[in-house]
Amino acid sequence: MLILTNATAVQLDPPLVQEGVDIAIEGALIKEVGVGLAAKYPQAETRNMQGKWVMPGIVCAHNHFYSGLSRGIMANIAPCPDFISTLKNLWWRLDRALDEESLYYSGLICSLEAIKSGCTAVIDHHASPNFIAGSLKTLRSGFIKAGLRGMTCYETTDRNGGNHELLAGVEENVAFANLIDAAKAAGKEPYLVEAHIGAHAPFTVSDAGLEMLKGAIQSTGRGLHIHAAEDRYDVSHSHDKYGKDLMVRLAEYGLIGSKTLVAHGLYLSAADIELINQHDAFLVHNARSNMNNHVGYNHQLAQYRNLVLGTDGIGADMFEELKFAFFKHRDAGGSLWPDSFARFLSNGNQLLARNFGAQFGRLAAGYKADLTICDYSSPTPLVAQNVPGHLAFGMGASSVNSVMVEGRMVYQNGEFPFDVEPIYAEARKAAAQLWKRMDALK
Template sequence: MILLKNATAVQFEPALVKQGVDIVIDNGLIKDVGTNLSSKYPNALIKDLKGQLVMPGIVCSHNHFYSGLARGIMADIKPSPDFISILKNLWWRLDRALDEEALYYSGLICSLEAIKSGCTSVIDHHASPNVIAGSLATLRKGFLKTGLRGMTCFETTDRNRGLDEMAEGVEENIRFAELIDAAKAKGEEPYLVEAHIGAHAPFTVSNEGLSLLSNAVKKTGRGLHIHVAEDTYDVTHSHHHYDQDLVERLDSYGLINNKSLLAHGLFLSDKDIAILNDKDGFLVHNARSNMNNNVGYNDKLASFKNVALGTDGIGADMFEELKFSFFKHRDAGGPMWPDSFLKFLGNGNELLSRNFSAKFGQLTPGHKADLTILEYMSPTPLMADNLAGHFAFGFNASHVSSVMVEGQFVYEDREFPFDVAPIYAEAQKVAARLWKNMDALKS
C-alpha cells in the first residue's frame, strides 16, 4: 500500500484542482482519497509529494511503435510530393525492413519515451510485413519490461502480397487476442496489455479482407483500429471501387462499434460521422502528423461524439500534441477553446475503460492507479476553471517527475527503476542496421 501525501489533485473531466490531498493506492487501484490519511493507514508506504500535481494517467490514443528507430533517419528517401509517395518511399520501406530485433528495440524505446513524457498508456498500431507471426508478442515484451500499459494490433493490409498477407495479418491479431485472454485467465503477470483488431486503411484492404476482419472482431470481442480518410485518396478509392463512403463500407461488415478506433478521419462525410457517432465509436485526432504529411485539417472535430488525441508515431508527448491540436484548430479558424482539447486528451482513459473493463480517468476510489505526476511551479493561480489554459500554455513534458501504472512507480523522481543507457546504446546500433536494410529495398 502506498500513500501519496500532500498532493495537488488534478482531474480533467470534470475539471478539478484541489490542494492538500492524500491518495491511497492498494492492489493497483485508488483505495481512498482525502486529507490527513496517514493515521488511517499506518502501514502504508508514504511518499510526500510536497504539493506536486497528481492527475489521471495520460493516454496516447494512436501511435506507431514500429517507427521508434526512424528519428533522424539517414536512408535514401526519394522526394515525396504527396501522401501516397510518403508512404511508399518512407514508411512502407521502413516497416518492410524491420526484423524481430529491430521491432523489439523500437517498441522498447518508444515505451521508455512515452513514460518519460508522462504517458501511462499508449494505443499502438503495428506493421512489419516480413515479421508478422509473433510480432505483437514481441511488442508486448517492451510494454511489460517498462511497465507501460497499452494496446496493440497488427496492421492488416494487402499492399505487399495480396490476400495471403491479409490473412496472415488477421491471424496475428486473433493469435494475440487469444494470448491476452490466456494470460488474464492464468493471472501470472500484471494485466497491462490489450488487443485491438488492426487494419491499415480501407484503400489497402479489399472486401475479402474486411470479411476476415469482421470474423476476427466477432471471435475475439475486440474492436477495430484503422486509419480512415487520412488523405482524400482513401475517400476517392472507396467511391471508385466500392461506391460507398469509408465508414459506411466498414459498417456494412459490422466493424463499427463502441470499441472502434478510427485514426485521422479528415475527410469523412456527414453520413460517415453520423454512423460513427451512432455506434459510439472513437475518432483519434493526430494534428502534428497531419501537418507533417500536409494532408489537410479536420475542420469537423466538433461534429464527432467521441474524440481522443494521438501522435501517429511522432513520439508520445501528449502535452505537445494537445498544444499543436489547439493551436492548429485556432489557426484554421476553429471555434473550440482549450477545454475541448483537454477533454479529448482525457477521453483516452475512456478508451481504456472500454477495452480493459476497468475504471480509468478519475481520482476516486475503485479507479485504476495509473497516475501522471508533475512538478509544476505556476506563476499564476491554478484552478479548475483555468486548468485547460495551463495545459495549453504552461504544462509540458519537462514537468513530469513520476509516473505510476497499476499502482507501481515505473518512473519515480525522474528515474527509471533500471539502467536505460545500455538499451539506448543498443538501439542506436540496431537503427543504423535498419536504415541500411531500407536502402536495400525498392520503394
Template sequence: MLLLRNCTAVQFEPCRVEQDIDIVIEGEKIVDTGSNLAGRYPQAEIKDMRHRLVMPGLVCAHNHFYSGLSRGILAPIAPCPDFISTLKNLWWRLDRVLDEESLYYSGLICSLEAIKHGCTAVIDHHASPNLIKGSLATLHRGFVEAGLRGMTCFETTDRNGGLKELEAGVEENIAFAQLVKNNTRGGLVRAHLGAHAPFTLPDAGLDMLKEAQRQTGCGLHIHVAEDRYDVSHSHHHYGLDPIKRLDKFGLLDEKTVIAHALWLQPDEISLLNQRGACLAHNARSNMNNNVGYNAHLPDYTLAALGTDGIGADMFEELKFAWFKHRDAGGPLWPDSFLRMLYNGNVILERNFEAKFGRLEANYTADLTICDYVSPTPLLSDNLAGHLAFGMNSSSVNSVMVAGKMVYENRTFPFDVEPLYTSARKAAGELWKRMAALD
C-alpha cells in the same frame, strides 16, 4: 499499501484542482482520497508529494511504435510530393525491413519515452509485412519490460502480398488476442484488430476482420480518410463512403478507434457517433504529412488525442491540436482538447474491464506526477489554459502504472543507457536494409 501525501490533485473531466489531498493506493487501485488520511491508514508507506501535481495518467490514443527507430533517418528517401508517395517511399519501405531485433528495440524505447513524457498508456498500431507472425508478442515484451499499459494490433493489408498477406495479418491479430486473453485481470496489454486503411483492404479482408471480431470480441483500429485518396478509392471501387463500407461489414462499435478521418462526410460522422466509435485525432502528424485539417472535430461525440508515431508527448500534442484548431478558425477552446486528452481513458475502460481517468476510489492507479510552479493561480476553471500555454513534459517527475512506480524522480528503476546503445546499433542496421531496397 501506499499513501501519496500532500498532493495537488488534478482531474480533467470534469476539471478539478484540489490542494493538500492524500491518495491511498493498494495493489492496482486507488482505495481512498481526501485530507489527512495517514491516521486512517497507519500501515501505509508514505510518499510526500510536496504539493506536486498528481493527475490521472495520460493516454496516447494512436501511435506507431514500429517507427521508433526512424528519427533522423539517413536512408535515401525519394521525393514525396504527396501523402501516397510518403507512404511508398518512406513508411512502407521501413516496415518491410523490420526484423525481430529492430522491432523489439523500437517498441521498448518508444515505451520508455512514452513513460518519460508522462504517458501511462499507449494505443499502438503495428506494421511489419516481412515479420508478421509473433510481431505483436515482441511489442508486448517491450510494453511489459518498460511497465507501460497499452494496446496493440497488426495492420491488416494486401498491399504487399495479396490474399496471403491479408490472412497472415488477421491470424496475427487473433493469435495476439488469444495470448493476452489470459491476462484479463492484471495484464498491462490488450488487443485491437488492426487494419491499415480501406484503400488497402478489399472486401475479402473486411470479411476476415469481421470473423476475427466475432472470435475475439476485439474492436477495430484503422486509419480512415487520412488523405482524400482513401475516399476517392472507396467511391471508385465500392460505390460507398469508407465509413459506410466498414459499417456494411458490421465492423463499427464502441471498441472501434478510427485514426485521422479528415475527409469524412457529415453522415459518416453521425454514423460513427451512433456506433459509439472513437476518433483518434493526430494534429502534428496531419501537419507533417500535409494532408489537411479536420474541420469536423466539434461534431464528434468521442474524440481522443494520438500522435501517429510522432513520439508520445501528449502535453505537446494537446498544444498543437489547440493551436492548429485556432489557426484554422475553429470554435473550440482549450477545455475541449483537455477533454480529448481525457477521452483516451474511455478507450481503456472499454477494453480493460476497469475504471480509468479519475482520482477516486476503485479507479486504476495509473498516475502522472508533475513538478509545475506557476506564476498564476492554478484553478479548476483555468486548468485547460495551463495545459495549453504553460505545462509541458519537462515537468514530469514520476509515473505510476497499475499502482507501481515505473519512473520516479526522473529515473527508471533500471539502467536504460545500454538499451539506447543497442537501439542505435539496430537503427543503423535498419537504415542499411532500407538503402539496400533501392
C-alpha cells in the same frame, strides 16, 4: 498500501483541483482520496508529493511504435511530393525492413519515452510485413519491460501480398488476442496490454479482407483500429472502387462498434461521422502528423461524440500534442477552447475502460492507480476552470516528475528503476542495420 501525501489533485474531466490531498493506493487501485489518510492507515508507506500535481494518467490514443528507430533516418528516401509517395518511399519501406530485434528495440524505446513524457498508456498500431507472426508478442514484451500500459494490433493490409498478407495479418491479430486472454486467465503478471483488431486503411483492404476482419472481431470480442480518410485518396478510392463512403463500407461488415478507433478522418462525410457517433466509436485526431504529412486539417472535430488525441508515431508527448491540436485549430478558424482539448486528452481513459474492463481517468476509489505526477509551480491561481489554460500555455513534458502504472512507480523523480543507457546503445545499433536493409529494398 501506499499513500501519496500532500498532493495537488488535478482532473481534466470532470475538472478538479484540490490541494493538500492524500491518495491511498492498494494494489493496482485507488482505495481512497481525502485528507489525513496517513493517520487513518498508520501501517501504510507514505511518499510526500510536496504539492506536486497528481492526475489521472495520460493516454496517447494512436501511435506507431514500429517507427521508433526512424528518427534522423539516414536511408535513401526518394522525393515525396504527396501522401501516397511518402507512404511508399518511406514508411512502407521501413516497415518491410523490420525484423524481430529492430522491432523489439523500437517498441521498448517508444515505451520508455512515452513514460518519460507522462503517458501511462499508449494505443499502438503496428506493421512489419516481413515479420508478422509473433510481432505483437514482441511489442508486448517492450510494454511490460518498461511498465507501460497499452494496446496494440497488426494493421491488416493487402498492399504487399494480396490475400496471403491479409490472412497473415488477421491471424496475427487473433493469435495475439488469444495470447492476452490466456495471460489474463493465468494471472501470473500484471494485465498491462490489450488487443485491437488492426487494419491499415480502407484503400489497402479488399472486401475479402473486411470479411476476415469481421470474423476476427466476432471471435475475439475486440474492436477495430484503422486509419481512414487521412488523405483524400482514401475517399476517392472508396468511391471509385466500391461506390461507397468509407464508414458505410466498414459498417456493412459490422466493423464499427463501441471499441472501434478510427484514426485521422480528415475527409469523412457527414454520413460517416453520424455512423461513428451512432455506434459510439472513437475518432483520434493527430494534429502534428497531419501537419507533417501536409494532408490538410480536420474542420469537423466538434461533430464527434467521442474524440481522442494521438501522435501517429511522432513520439508520445501529449502535452505538446495538445498544444499543436489547439493552436492549429485556432489557426484554422476553429471555435473550440483549451477545455475541449483537455477533455479530448482525458477521453483516452474511456478507451482503456472499454477495453480493459476497469475504471480509468479519475482520482476516486476503485479507479486504476495509473497516475501522472508533475512538478509545476503555477505563476497564477490554479483552479479547476483554468487547468486547460495551464496545459495549453504553460506546462509541458519537462514538468513530468513521476509516473505510476497499475499502482507501481515505473518512473520516479525523473529516473527509471533500471539503467536505460544499454537499451539505447543497442537501439542505435539496430537502427543502423534497419536503415541498411531499407536501402536494399526496391
